[in-house]
Amino acid sequence: MKRAHLFPALAIMGALVLGTTACGGSGTAATSHPTETFPAGSTMAKIQQRGKVIVGVKFDQPLFGVKNPVTGKMEGLDIEMAKILAKDLTGDENNVDYIEAVTKNREAFLEQNKVDVVIASYAVTDQRKKAVSFAGPYLESNVALMVRKDDQSINKPADLAGKSVCSTTGARASQLIGTAAPSAKLVLFSTYSECAQALKDKRVDAVTTTEAILLGIETQNPGTFRIASGHLADSEEFAIGSAKGDTAFHAYLDEVLKKAMADGEWQKAYDVTIGKVKPGKVTPPKIVL
Amino acid sequence: MNNHSLFDPAGPRTRRRHLILEIVTGAALAGLALLVLATLTKKGVFSADAWAPFAQPGLWKLLGQGLLHNIAAAAVGMVLSLAVGCLLAFGLVSTRTFLRRLSRVYTDVFSSIPLLLLLYFTSLVLPNYGLRLGDFWFLVIALTLYSGAVIGDLIRSGIVALPPGQSEAALALGFSQVGTLVRVLLPQALRSMSPALVSQLIILFKGTALAYVLGGYTELLRSATVIGQYFTQSLLQAQFVAAVGFLIVNVLLGVLADSLERRQRRLETQAPSPAGSDSLVLQTA
Amino acid sequence: MELLFNHAGDFGQGVLVTLGLVVYGFLGSIILGTILAALKTSPIRVARAVSSCYILVFRNIPLPVQMVLFVFGLPQLDIQFSLYSSAAIALVLYTAPFVAETIRSGLNTVDRGELEASMALGFAPMTSMRLLVLPQALATVVRPLGNVYITMVKNTSVAALVGVAELTFLTDKLAVDEASPFLIFAGSAICYLVLGLAVGRLGAALDRKVAFSR
Numbered sequence A: 001m002k003r004a005h006l007f008p009a010l011a012i013m014g015a016l017v018l019g020t021t022a023c024g025g026s027g028t029a030a031t032s033h034p035t036e037t038f039p040a041g042s043t044m045a046k047i048q049q050r051g052k053v054i055v056g057v058k059f060d061q062p063l064f065g066v067k068n069p070v071t072g073k074m075e076g077l078d079i080e081m082a083k084i085l086a087k088d089l090t091g092d093e094n095n096v097d098y099i100e101a102v103t104k105n106r107e108a109f110l111e112q113n114k115v116d117v118v119i120a121s122y123a124v125t126d127q128r129k130k131a132v133s134f135a136g137p138y139l140e141s142n143v144a145l146m147v148r149k150d151d152q153s154i155n156k157p158a159d160l161a162g163k164s165v166c167s168t169t170g171a172r173a174s175q176l177i178g179t180a181a182p183s184a185k186l187v188l189f190s191t192y193s194e195c196a197q198a199l200k201d202k203r204v205d206a207v208t209t210t211e212a213i214l215l216g217i218e219t220q221n222p223g224t225f226r227i228a229s230g231h232l233a234d235s236e237e238f239a240i241g242s243a244k245g246d247t248a249f250h251a252y253l254d255e256v257l258k259k260a261m262a263d264g265e266w267q268k269a270y271d272v273t274i275g276k277v278k279p280g281k282v283t284p285p286k287i288v289l
Numbered sequence B: 001m002n003n004h005s006l007f008d009p010a011g012p013r014t015r016r017r018h019l020i021l022e023i024v025t026g027a028a029l030a031g032l033a034l035l036v037l038a039t040l041t042k043k044g045v046f047s048a049d050a051w052a053p054f055a056q057p058g059l060w061k062l063l064g065q066g067l068l069h070n071i072a073a074a075a076v077g078m079v080l081s082l083a084v085g086c087l088l089a090f091g092l093v094s095t096r097t098f099l100r101r102l103s104r105v106y107t108d109v110f111s112s113i114p115l116l117l118l119l120y121f122t123s124l125v126l127p128n129y130g131l132r133l134g135d136f137w138f139l140v141i142a143l144t145l146y147s148g149a150v151i152g153d154l155i156r157s158g159i160v161a162l163p164p165g166q167s168e169a170a171l172a173l174g175f176s177q178v179g180t181l182v183r184v185l186l187p188q189a190l191r192s193m194s195p196a197l198v199s200q201l202i203i204l205f206k207g208t209a210l211a212y213v214l215g216g217y218t219e220l221l222r223s224a225t226v227i228g229q230y231f232t233q234s235l236l237q238a239q240f241v242a243a244v245g246f247l248i249v250n251v252l253l254g255v256l257a258d259s260l261e262r263r264q265r266r267l268e269t270q271a272p273s274p275a276g277s278d279s280l281v282l283q284t285a
Numbered sequence C: 001m002e003l004l005f006n007h008a009g010d011f012g013q014g015v016l017v018t019l020g021l022v023v024y025g026f027l028g029s030i031i032l033g034t035i036l037a038a039l040k041t042s043p044i045r046v047a048r049a050v051s052s053c054y055i056l057v058f059r060n061i062p063l064p065v066q067m068v069l070f071v072f073g074l075p076q077l078d079i080q081f082s083l084y085s086s087a088a089i090a091l092v093l094y095t096a097p098f099v100a101e102t103i104r105s106g107l108n109t110v111d112r113g114e115l116e117a118s119m120a121l122g123f124a125p126m127t128s129m130r131l132l133v134l135p136q137a138l139a140t141v142v143r144p145l146g147n148v149y150i151t152m153v154k155n156t157s158v159a160a161l162v163g164v165a166e167l168t169f170l171t172d173k174l175a176v177d178e179a180s181p182f183l184i185f186a187g188s189a190i191c192y193l194v195l196g197l198a199v200g201r202l203g204a205a206l207d208r209k210v211a212f213s214r
Helices: A005-021 A042-051 A075-090 A104-111 A127-131 A172-180 A192-200 A211-220 A247-264 A265-272 B012-042 B047-054 B057-092 B097-110 B114-128 B137-162 B163-174 B175-191 B196-212 B220-230 B232-270 B275-285 C001-008 C008-040 C045-060 C065-079 C081-110 C114-122 C125-162 C168-178 C182-214
Strands: A053-056 A065-067 A096-098 A132-148 A164-168 A183-188 A206-210 A225-227 A233-243
Touching: A005 A104, A005 A233, A042 A075, A042 A247, A053 A104, A053 B114, A065 B220, A075 A096, A075 A132, A075 A247, A075 A265, A096 A265, A096 B114, A104 A132, A104 A225, A104 A233, A104 B114, A127 B220, A132 A192, A132 A211, A132 A247, A164 A172, A164 A192, A172 A206, A172 A233, A172 B114, A183 A192, A192 A206, A192 A225, A192 B232, A192 C045, A192 C065, A206 A211, A211 B232, A225 B275, A233 A247, A247 A265, A265 B057, B012 C045, B012 C065, B047 B057, B057 B097, B057 B137, B057 B175, B057 B220, B097 B137, B097 C182, B114 B137, B114 C114, B114 C125, B114 C168, B114 C182, B137 B275, B137 C045, B163 B175, B175 B196, B175 C001, B175 C045, B196 B220, B196 B232, B196 C065, B220 B232, B220 C125, B232 B275, B232 C045, C008 C045, C008 C081, C008 C125, C008 C168, C008 C182, C045 C081, C065 C125, C081 C125, C125 C182, C168 C182
Parallel strands: A053 A096, A164 A183, A164 A206
Antiparallel strands: A132 A206, A132 A225, A132 A233
């Protein structure tokens, strides 16, 4: 079935491994079930041996990575990506250990090898690139603005002058405001739902973060909010973080993503998560990292 | 405990006036409550939509687990604080000046730094020094740093308040300095300070809620926050439920502290002054 | 050290905001606390019940929960304060029960016989309360009240959770940005230490003063 897609991927993989590490000699391309084999000592082989992928994800970011408070199950696009990875490496999408990663400890988790990968609505920035190797991106979005439905005065970042904007502590959006609308007053809460409540109460005039998150909030509060047409930033890339320097693993992650995008798995993952608030056929982002 | 011990029993006319006052204030309060409820209803705070998530048992499981996590962190924190507190108390009553000063500096510093700051400190700084711990331990360490200092001071005052005959007798019986402290003075100090220690446990328990800023430890407030993230229309409802959860546990702890205090007072009044019979009563209690 | 000097402005800002919370928190809670204590010792049952309920609820719910509920809940009643004022008021509401209990225990220390004696001498109940009971009660509560307020200084940090840029908020922000968070924390800890010491000293000085007047 999907085996057919594996071979070209593996060929590239093999070449990359040969090119970057000395131990590529065994060259054991694809053997049989459950999946391909990798050079001994590689991260992929280690994960296969363990039988489980250890993934750092968010537990509280609806649509990306969230532990459903009712069922206790993990949900979101990040989780679907982790499942795709687990399926490719171990043959079963359930072979994932989810570890809660919060914004502050994502880099540390990778440095300390606490997790194999971080898939935690991890936006690519130049600063983060210095500490982490990013594969993907698996999603391209934009940093949008959410305002009250009846408030027509804000449609683009420049309209924020003199207004108050809400974001969360440590979020990238809060830095973007500084350049896009220097005279805007920034209010920081710990969650976006608090921001939404503050917007509803007219304590702030706008909430800013990734469009998908805002769409999720908008859907849950019908008739209360709307997304402004202008964006704070147009290209926000979400990628899979892995330990810096493991080029073979990075190349492998890129291949897995490419394959998923080619065979429709990515679209399926999108449809059951972010597609619910932003439906439609989406062109997957180009793998550039 | 009798609330108006300062006043004479009221006469009939005063009683009537009080009754009228009571009815008036009662009515005013009821009216205010109704007004508040009406406004909240109008704003949709009681709407079925906002409370719908709470119809699912899974949600209550999450909240219940959260509360258990608070209790666990407070319990572990309390045990460690007691250990640190005992050591600090020994330092504080030590005859060595250096040790005494050092312990005093520690208690003064850590009892005046906010717990939230300590929590940020443990979670941000300790990992830089190779301490790879989970958020549970960052919380417990922060609690212990702070609470150990407070408890150290509490135990010290308990030891100091004991009649000097206690340590003199122990020393005369051939106990070593440390033995006197550990086997004679400390047990009595702990017992006499038990109501204050339970009060400190309440403070500790309330402090565990701050762990929600770390994110990695799902205590009750964290659970409520996650529920608010998932069901954004239920943010306030989730926080309210969390508040009730904390309230119930703390009221129960408060009842415990009160009963301990009452027992303490009963023991003190029962026990005649000679030190020997005093300890006898304490042992049988 | 240079790091600390570079951020001296940030720290100064944070300390000022914290100090503001301390001042408002003190003024508000001493008033509300006294009212609660008066209600609790009042002969009117409803007043006692109201005071007891208030103390029970507000003392036992953690401050972060109260802050969030106050900041986001009160607007549902069409009442809205700025974040700073909300934080200050939440701090007052949380601290007042502790003040009330301290004052009440002070009132209890006054011997009933003294009140009876003053009544026998012809003083009206309110006058003897004002001239006899309150001065004595206040003298005994200054020291424990000092402790309540040292705790309140620390509790101002919780305002950071609702976006008030006070000392702890700024410390966390700087510590995340800077390479050596240890120094940032040390600087902030010193600020709190000084604030706590100042409050403690003030309390001690006041305690000596009222002790003389006895």
